[in-house]
Every structure is written in C-alpha cells, then in structure tokens.
Amino acid sequence: MNTTREFLPLSNGTSVPWADVPEWPADEFVVATAAELDHGGRLCAWFGVPENSATRLVAVIAFDAENTLAVGRSAPVTKSYPSLTLRHPQAHLFEREVWEQHGLMPEGHPWLKPVRRQNGGHPAVGEFFRVEGGEIHEVAVGPVHAGIIEPGHFRFQCNGEEVLHLEIALGYQHRGAEEALTGGPQRAAMSQMETVAGDTTIGHATAYATILESLAGTEAPLRAQWLRAIALELERLANHTGDLGALANDVAFLPTSAACGKIRGDFLNLTALLCGNRFGRGLIRPGGCKHDLETERAAQLLDKLRVALAEVNQAAEWLWDSNSVRARFEFTGTVSAGQAAEIGLVGVGARASGLVRDVRFDHPAGWHRFAPIPVAVWPGGDVFARARVRWLEIQRSAKFIEEQLAAPPDGETMEQSFNSSWQGGASVSASWGEGEILSNGGSRGRPPHQLAVALVEGWRGEVCHVALTDSAGKFRRYKIVDASFHNWSGLELAMRGQAISDFPICNKSFNLSYCGFDL
Amino acid sequence: MFAHETILHRLRHGCQTMAYPGGPTPALPDRHGGTLRVEAAKCAEGCAACVPVCPTQAITRTPGNPVALDLGKCIFCAACVEACPTKAITQTNNHRTAVRRREDLLLGRPGEEELRLATALDEKLKKLFGRSLRLRQVSAGGCNACEADVNVLGTIGWDLGRFGIQFVASPRHADGLLITGAVSRNMELALKKTYDAVPSPKIVIAVGACAIAGGPFIGNPQILNGASSVVPVDLFIPGCPPHPLTILDGLLRLLGKLG
Numbered sequence: 001m002n003t004t005r006e007f008l009p010l011s012n013g014t015s016v017p018w019a020d021v022p023e024w025p026a027d028e029f030v031v032a033t034a035a036e037l038d039h040g041g042r043l044c045a046w047f048g049v050p051e052n053s054a055t056r057l058v059a060v061i062a063f064d065a066e067n068t069l070a071v072g073r074s075a076p077v078t079k080s081y082p083s084l085t086l087r088h089p090q091a092h093l094f095e096r097e098v099w100e101q102h103g104l105m106p107e108g109h110p111w112l113k114p115v116r117r118q119n120g121g122h123p124a125v126g127e128f129f130r131v132e133g134g135e136i137h138e139v140a141v142g143p144v145h146a147g148i149i150e151p152g153h154f155r156f157q158c159n160g161e162e163v164l165h166l167e168i169a170l171g172y173q174h175r176g177a178e179e180a181l182t183g184g185p186q187r188a189a190m191s192q193m194e195t196v197a198g199d200t201t202i203g204h205a206t207a208y209a210t211i212l213e214s215l216a217g218t219e220a221p222l223r224a225q226w227l228r229a230i231a232l233e234l235e236r237l238a239n240h241t242g243d244l245g246a247l248a249n250d251v252a253f254l255p256t257s258a259a260c261g262k263i264r265g266d267f268l269n270l271t272a273l274l275c276g277n278r279f280g281r282g283l284i285r286p287g288g289c290k291h292d293l294e295t296e297r298a299a300q301l302l303d304k305l306r307v308a309l310a311e312v313n314q315a316a317e318w319l320w321d322s323n324s325v326r327a328r329f330e331f332t333g334t335v336s337a338g339q340a341a342e343i344g345l346v347g348v349g350a351r352a353s354g355l356v357r358d359v360r361f362d363h364p365a366g367w368h369r370f371a372p373i374p375v376a377v378w379p380g381g382d383v384f385a386r387a388r389v390r391w392l393e394i395q396r397s398a399k400f401i402e403e404q405l406a407a408p409p410d411g412e413t414m415e416q417s418f419n420s421s422w423q424g425g426a427s428v429s430a431s432w433g434e435g436e437i438l439s440n441g442g443s444r445g446r447p448p449h450q451l452a453v454a455l456v457e458g459w460r461g462e463v464c465h466v467a468l469t470d471s472a473g474k475f476r477r478y479k480i481v482d483a484s485f486h487n488w489s490g491l492e493l494a495m496r497g498q499a500i501s502d503f504p505i506c507n508k509s510f511n512l513s514y515c516g517f518d519l
Numbered sequence: 520m521f522a523h524e525t526i527l528h529r530l531r532h533g534c535q536t537m538a539y540p541g542g543p544t545p546a547l548p549d550r551h552g553g554t555l556r557v558e559a560a561k562c563a564e565g566c567a568a569c570v571p572v573c574p575t576q577a578i579t580r581t582p583g584n585p586v587a588l589d590l591g592k593c594i595f596c597a598a599c600v601e602a603c604p605t606k607a608i609t610q611t612n613n614h615r616t617a618v619r620r621r622e623d624l625l626l627g628r629p630g631e632e633e634l635r636l637a638t639a640l641d642e643k644l645k646k647l648f649g650r651s652l653r654l655r656q657v658s659a660g661g662c663n664a665c666e667a668d669v670n671v672l673g674t675i676g677w678d679l680g681r682f683g684i685q686f687v688a689s690p691r692h693a694d695g696l697l698i699t700g701a702v703s704r705n706m707e708l709a710l711k712k713t714y715d716a717v718p719s720p721k722i723v724i725a726v727g728a729c730a731i732a733g734g735p736f737i738g739n740p741q742i743l744n745g746a747s748s749v750v751p752v753d754l755f756i757p758g759c760p761p762h763p764l765t766i767l768d769g770l771l772r773l774l775g776k777l778g
Binding site for chain 1: 525535548573574575596657658659661664667671676701703734736739740759760763
C-alpha cells in the first residue's frame with residue numbers, strides 16, 4: 001500500500017460511518033483527490049452534500065488493480081474551490097454538475113456550463129465551443145432524432161465532411177430521479193430506480209437494492225444474488241445483440257441487422273421468463289428477488305438461451321466475414337487507451353480501448369464473489385473494437401449463465417427481515433423500500449449518518465450508486481452515476497477528425513443512455 | 520461464397536413474421552399477468568391494504584366508497600393483487616389495454632370492473648389513415664423501454680409495415696405522433712413544436728404509464744405527468760412498458776383492423 005494514500009478504503013457493496021470519512025479543507029481535498037488519482041485511482045463519483053448553507057464535496061475513487069474503493073470529503077465550502085479538472089480531465093462533467101446543483105464554482109475549469117439545465121430552460125440554448133473560419137460550418141442535430149430513440153442535442157463543427165469538434169448537450173430527459181430520493185426512500189423509489197435507464201433495469205435495481213441491504217447490515221440471500229447475476233447477463237445479452245444489429249444496420253448490412261433485431265427480443269423474453277417483464281421490472285426488490293427460478297423454469301431458460309446464442313453467433317459470423325463491414329468499422333471513431341484513461345471511460349468503451357476495467361472482476365460483490373467473470377478486452381479503440389468486445393461478452397455471458405444454471409444455490413430468494421418489518425400485507429412486494437417500512441425493521445433499520453457505495457457492471461459499464469443517511473436514517477443525499485455519464489465524452493473524442501457521415505456508427509458503437517445521464 | 524451461405528441460411532429460416540392477427544395470438548409470459556380487473560363489491564369493509572403498496576398512487580379508497588384503480592397510473596407491478604385479502608383486484612392475463620379516452624382506464628365503479636377497450640377512428644380518419652399511417656416518435660422523458668418495445672414492432676418477427684404503419688424521420692412526413700415518457704419540462708417545447716409541425720388532421724398516441732400519467736415519476740416537479748399536458752391524446756396504451764403485443768393491439772384497434 002502506498003503510504004501517501006489517505007482516503008478511507010471500503011469494498012463494493014458496503015457502508016462506512018460518515019464520521020470516519022476523512023475530511024480536508026476544500027482546496028486540500030482537491031489536492032488529496034488528485035494524489036489518489038495519480039496513484040492509479042479512478043473517479044467513480046464526485047458530488048456535493050448540502051450542509052446548512054454550504055456544501056461538502058465527496059469523492060468515491062476506485063483502485064481497480066487493488067480491488068478496493070476509497071472515499072474522502074471536504075469541509076463545508078461556499079462559492080468556489082480550485083478545479084480538479086485541470087489535473088484530471090475525468091472530473092470535468094462532475095465539476096460542472098456540482099456547479100449546477102450547488103452553485104460551487106470550480107476555479108479554472110476550462111468549459112464551465114450546465115450539464116442538464118435541470119433548473120429549467122433548454123439544454124441546446126447557450127454557448128457552444130465554436131471553430132471559426134470561412135470554410136467552417138456548424139451542424140445542429142436534435143433534440144428530437146430521426147429514429148425511435150431518446151432526445152439529445154449534438155453540435156458539430158465541420159470543415160467540409162470532417163468533424164473538427166463535437167459537443168453534446170443533454171438534459172432533455174431530466175425527470176428528477178436523484179432529487180426525489182432526498183428524504184426517502186419513498187414508495188416509488190424502487191420503481192424509479194428500475195427506470196433510471198430502462199434498458200439497464202437490472203443494473204440500477206441491483207445497485208439500489210445493494211445500497212439498502214448494506215445500510216440494513218445484511219445482504220440478499222445467496223439464491224437471490226445468483227438470480228440477480230443471471231438477470232444481469234441476460235440484460236447484457238439482449239442489449240449487446242441489439243447493438244450488433246444496430247451497427248450492422250448503420251453500414252447497410254441487413255442480414256445481421258434483421259437477425260439481431262429478432263434475437264434481441266428472444267433474449268428479452270428470457271428475462272420475461274424470470275419475472276414476466278421483458279426488462280426485468282419486478283424481479284429485484286430490497287432484500288432479494290421477488291421471483292424464483294425453479295428447476296423446470298431454469299431448464300426452459302437454458303434451452304432457449306442455447307437456441308438464441310446459436311442464432312446470434314451465426315448472425316455475428318456474417319458480420320465478421322464481410323469485408324465491407326470491416327472496412328467501415330476499422331479505424332473509425334478511435335479513442336486511444338491514453339485518452340480513455342484520461343477521461344475515465346468505463347465499460348465496453350474502456351475495454352475496447354484496451355483498458356482492463358470491469359466491476360464484476362475488479363470489485364466483485366454479490367454472486368460475483370463466487371463466480372468471477374474474466375474481462376473481455378480488445379485493443380484499438382475503434383468501432384470494430386467496440387463491436388468485438390460486445391461479441392466476446394455475448395459468448396462469456398451465455399457461458400456464465402450456463403455454468404450458473406448448472407449449480408444453483410439453495411434457499412430463499414428474500415431476506416425475511418426485509419419482509420417482517422412490513423405490518424400491512426406481509427407480502428414480498430410490499431417491502432419496496434418505503435421509508436417507514438425499513439426503518440421499522442428494528443436492528444434491520446437504516447442507521448443514521450452512514451455512507452454506502454454500490455457498483456454494478458451494467459451492460460454499458462459501471463453503474464455507481466452512493467447513499468448518505470441523515471440522523472433519522474433517511475437519505476440525506478443519493479448519487480447515481482450511470483456509465484453514460486463517463487462515456488458521452490468518449491463519443492465526442494471519437495468523432496474528432498471523423499467524417500460526419502460516420503456519426504451514426506460511432507454513436508451506436510457507444511450506444512449511451514440519455515435518461516441515465518439526465519436522471 | 521459468403522453471400523451464397525447467407526442467402527441459404529435465410530432461405531432455411533423462411534418467413535419469421537408471426538401469423539398474428541390472422542393466426543393465433545402469441546402468449547404472454549406466464550408471469551406477466553396482463554391487465555387488471557377490479558371487483559369493488561368484493562372489497563372488505565374498511566380495508567385499504569392495496570392503497571399503501573401501490574408505488575404510483577394509482578389506487579384510492581375514500582370512506583364509504585369502493586376502491587378505485589386508475590390503470591393510466593398503474594405500472595402493473597401487481598403489488599395490490601398480492602396485498603388484497605379478498606381477491607377484489609385480480610390479473611386477467613389479457614394483453615389488451617388500449618383505450619381512446621383517459622376515463623376508460625378508471626376501474627372500480629359498478630359496470631367498470633375492466634377497462635373499456637379502444638374503438639376505431641371515425642370513418643373519415645379511418646379512410647385517411649387506415650391503409651397508411653405514418654408516425655413520428657417523440658421520447659420525452661422515456662426510459663428507453665417503451666422506445667425499445669415500439670422499435671421491436673419493426674423487426675422481422677412483428678413486421679409492422681405489413682399493416683401500413685411506418686415510423687418516419689420528420690414530423691412533416693407524419694400523420695401523427697407516438698409519444699413515450701413522462702414529458703420532462705425540458706422536452707415540453709420540443710414536443711409542442713414537433714406536434715405543431717405535423718400537418719392536420721393528425722392523431723396522438725401515448726404509449727406507457729409515463730406518457731399517460733407520469734409513471735414511476737408521477738408528481739415529480741421536473742415532469743408534466745404525461746403527454747396530455749401538452750397535446751391532445753387519441754389513444755392511450757398502458758404498461759411499463761406495454762408488451763409489443765399490447766402496443767400492436769392498440770395500433771390495430773385504432774385503425775379498426777381488429778374485431
């Protein structure tokens with residue numbers, strides 16, 4: 001261990017007393033955070049906690065190679081502090097967010113503007129970085145896009161066909177998911193977490209449930225953890241398959257596009273086999289899982305999984321065999337390993353730039369402590385690499401599910417103490433994490449002044465939830481960081497020097513969430 | 520060689536589009552449960568066990584009155600079904616949920632145990648849109664699940680195009696809007712502008728609990744609790760998200776293509 005390190009270490013899926021989190025004056029806190037990042041740390045979350053009329057800054061850092069997380073905080077600060085972004089660009093959006101949410105000015109931040117215009121207004125209104133010159137033109141796209149997709153605004157600075165710079169303005173999808181949790185959890189919290197990013201229902205629901213379980217000093221029964229791990233890979237299979245199809249579609253390679261569109265639905269139907277909902281809603285609840293995967297159902301799942309996997313393998317084979325596809329994918333939208341590390345890419349984006357970065361491997365929690373998954377890495381950083389990583393992960397996820405189905409743990413799917421505290425219906429689904437339900441749970445209630453961190457490797461990448469409780473054990477602050485928050489900057493970099501006609505495949509190769517970013 | 524194999528493989532697969540609606544209706548997943556039915560007469564005196572378990576406040580019961588369930592707010596989690604001691608609220612396993620009027624989603628009063636399914640457009644609009652309906656999709660605070668299951672209708676399994684329904688890239692080319700999401704304040708203007716850009720006569724379809732009433736985010740100050748706050752809605756399709764079969768049923772029902 002490096003002796004200069006001063007942040008408080010903790011493991012994924014655990015909590016620590018708020019009082020134990022080391023504290024610095026704001027300017028020294030920035031220096032301390034920078035030192036942790038210099039020593040191989042990665043910024044998972046950087047956010048403000050209001051205190052009286054001031055704000056404390058909190059940093060959650062991951063040391064992937066050492067399989068540990070670390071947390072630190074600043075003393076209450078008002079008005080401004082020296083920007084961390086100048087030393088570590090991966091902080092740039094976090095500092096803009098803190099500025100927007102708490103009015104704290106990061107002094108020296110090179111491009112300070114709102115992240116979401118969450119206080120009203122229109123995200124695309126305002127200043128954009130502009131390239132000047134007689135032959136330069138600007139292209140504005142969105143918020144409403146041409147397909148059936150979420151809204152966002154893209155502003156390109158172009159010289160002819162070449163994109164010199166792309167700036168992405170989001171915030172159109174802001175629904176107040178994070179703010180709503182302050183003072184909670186409210187009755188709708190679990191459902192809101194399932195829809196933070198609707199294609200990552202299992203990812204965000206698992207993170208949220210883990211937070212509540214960790215605060216209650218317990219964990220979900222092993223069988224529930226096993227089930228969550230299976231559901232997480234089903235979610236990955238469906239989305240990765242859809243993405244391969246979408247990439248094929250954008251280079252007009254229709255056989256794979258047509259096949260993957262259907263197979264994606266087949267994978268969604270496997271999740272529906274688990275819980276009735278194609279996106280996994282209603283499966284995960286604080287304390288465990290609402291449904292079980294009985295032997296007969298598991299056998300059915302395995303049969304259908306094998307059929308779908310064989311079909312997606314066939315469809316992917318056509319894709320890889322086609323010279324015209326390779327010509328369009330290779331050396332398009334390249335993000336170097338250095339850039340990826342500098343801006344803090346996570347998930348598929350990071351692994352396709354050669355970074356070994358995967359929460360399931362680096363920070364195993366839940367079932368992944370017993371069933372590790374190797375990291376699928378591909379060098380290159382281009383569209384081809386991002387497609388290739390998805391294909392590798394399709395293989396690995398299917399194999400993982402097969403292995404897990406062969407050796408299920410016994411037992412309940414719901415931690416009973418999460419149930420017994422409910423006085424009304426005594427049903428599993430009733431204990432949805434409503435404030436009084438859990439705090440009634442005696443020793444299982446949420447403790448005051450506790451900080452909990454949960455990371456989950458969603459199909460896009462790292463999903464990070466951080467909760468801080470108040471004196472009554474309710475949420476004083478809840479922070480959500482979807483992989484998209486880190487990775488939209490990767491798409492901006494990927495487009496530099498690229499023909500604007502390559503934007504669709506670059507965009508699909510990241511396939512980031514708008515609502516997961518906008519919260 | 521490659522092209523040859525690809526074509527052969529496709530030939531072996533044959534047509535993958537389902538026979539529905541000409542053939543059998545695809546089955547819902549066994550744990551899906553379908554839409555809900557309320558028999559308020561079965562409610563126990565003074566019981567309100569279903570009210571606090573509903574995450575979206577879709578259920579109310581005032582003293583002296585039967586229970587009232589608003590399927591427009593419902594996300595079909597079935598917590599109420601499990602909480603009800605007298606089986607007054609039950610699952611129907613029916614995938615059909617689309618209605619023309621918002622009030623047709625209110626259950627509980629005598630004779631209103633189930634939702635009142637959508638009727639077709641009037642003859643004039645049916646003549647205009649019945650054989651060719653072009654829709655512009657606007658996601659306004661959608662979570663990408665409703666969007667995904669609308670997208671699915673365009674895949675080879677469902678082949679929405681065979682019904683003359685198509686999603687287009689410009690409101691100027693469209694006969695109407697299909698809206699998903701709770702309508703975030705930051706999307707209000709864009710939604711209004713898109714609606715205004717569609718030539719009249721035009722129709723609006725709200726897909727999913729969010730677009731009908733705000734869904735899980737109902738009441739959050741950052742949203743407008745659904746599409747009706749900005750534009751008039753002609754078809755409501757509840758669900759979180761509605762199953763592709765449910766969405767297709769709604770679209771076909773609107774065009775008078777289902778019995």
